Amino acid sequence: MTDGPRPLNLREVAEGLRSPHAPAAPAALAGAGGAxxxxxxxxxxxxxxxxxxxxxxxxxxxxxxxxxxxxxxGDHGVAAREVSVLAPDGTADAVRDLVAGTHPAAALAAAAGVELAVHAVGVRSAGPDGDRGAGGLPAAVTARAVRAGSGDVAREDAMSAEETAAAVRAGAAIADEAADEGVQLLLLGDVGVGATTVAATLVAACLRKSAVDVVGRGSGVDDDAWMRKTAAVRDAVRRARPVATRPGVLLQTVGSPDTAAAVGFLLRAAARRTPVVLDGVVGAAAALVAARGVPGAEKWWLAGARTAEPAQHLALERLKLAPVLDLGAGRGAGTGALAALGVLRAAQVLASADAADAAAAPVPEPEPEPEPEHESVPVADGQAAPGQPEGERTAG
Incomplete structure (x- = not known):
């Protein structure tokens, strides 16, 4: 008889976490014309x-x-409630497009000189082989697969405790791999039909918000679909309330393999001192759950772009992460993070140029100190001035 698997401990995933270095405050630098x-x-x-x-x-x-x-x-069982305009097999199609380089995010990444790694951790079977949700997808894409889709969080757990731990550790392993290979900056993207519904549920549960506070239009749903989505989030949040303060159990109850992997990815990247730029509401929800498990890890993350999703706004506000851009809408798959990368690179280039100018600027020579002046002291008639021999008196 065994004791069963060891419970998931998010602090172990982030073992070795330290705060980022505090750079010295830059000195004022005069440019052309003294500006x-x-x-x-x-x-x-x-x-x-x-x-x-x-x-x-x-x-x-x-x-x-x-x-x-x-x-x-990852695919999400809640999508069966028609909470998205995307087709049920849309996740696998998006993964194929990313791998083929025809997805908009793949095109943006290539244009920006950014490497692309896609991991189908919870995609349903997309081919005849039914290989752990990996049908027709390259082995490198499915190597971290945990299960084929997740449960309908409005009525059942997303996955088992063992699957949750496996997903978190899969995300951690992906971050470790990047850090070991010398990647300097990570961008986190997501694809999955129903993903924004799961993200909204996680944010509502963590922040004790109602469904109407967190539900947005996601993939562009109409009013009827929005009401179905809101009802699904409401039911899922009711299930999540008793475990809202236990991040690992919360992921098991109303998360998904891809959101759990994102939590492990974010925490391990922080522990490996590798910064991460978040994309949309799914990344923000994962960051919120991760920071509840390991406070302080959020210092290693940057919000790329604000979308129209209210759950993202609430999560980033709690994390005190101000988005670099305000796009008003999101395309997912990391497009917002990629757009923000250009601004981040510009900030780095300008800071380096200013530092170089400051280092090259001649150091002004100190001005000579003025000679000390002797104070004149009034002398009364018949008295010797200070320093004057006693015999030499002023004339009366």
Missing amino acids: RSALLAPGRLRELATWLAGTRDTDVAGPLERARLVVLA
């Missing part, structure tokens, strides 16, 4: 440059030579 550098003035670019430098243990970050977009894919 102070725009970057060194307080502003968003300086905030981004400082954050990036801190994650790289330096006062000024060097070039971002190696970035990787990691897309975690």
Whole structure:
């Protein structure tokens, strides 16, 4: 008889976590015409440059030579409630497009010189072989597969405790792999029909919000689908309330393999001192759950772009992560994070240029100190002045 599998402990995933380095405050730098550098003035670019430098243990970050977009894919049983405009097999199709390079996120990544890694951790079978939800997908994409889709969180658990732990550890292993290979910056994306419904449920459960507070239009649903989605989130949140303070059990109850993998990915990346740019509401929900399990890990994450999803706004507000961009809508799969990468790179380039100018600027010679002046002291008639011989008196 065995004691069964060891319970999931998110702190173990983030073992070794430390806060980012605190860069020294930049000094004022006069540019052409004596104007102070725009970057060194307080502003968003300086905030981004400082954050990036801190994650790289330096006062000024060097070039971002190696970035990787990691897309975690999964199907969700709640999608059967018609909460999305996407077809049931849309997740597998999106994964194929990403692998083939025809997905918009793949095109953006290629244009930005960003590596792309896709992991189908919970995709239903898309082919005749039924290989753990991996039909027709490359072996490298399905190597971290946990199960084929997840349960309908409105009425049943998303997965078992063992599957939840496996998904979290799969995400951690993906982050370890990137850190071992020298990736300097990670971008987290997601694809999955029904994913925003699961994300909204996780945020509502963590923040004690109602379904109407967190449910957005997701894939672009109409009013009828929005009401079905809201009802599904309401029922799922009721199931989640008793376990809302236990992140691992919360993921098992109303999460999914891909969101659980995102939690492990974020925590392990933070422990390995590798910064992550979040994409949309799914990444924000995973970050919220991860930070509840391991407070302080959020210092290693940056919100790429604000979408129209209210659950994302609430999660980022709680995490105190201000999005780099406000796009008003999201395409998913990491497109928002990729768009923000350009701004982050600009902040790094400008900060490096300012640091180089400051280092090259001549140090002004100190001005000579003025000679001390003797104070004149009034002398009364018949008295000797200070320092004057006693015999030499002033004339009366």
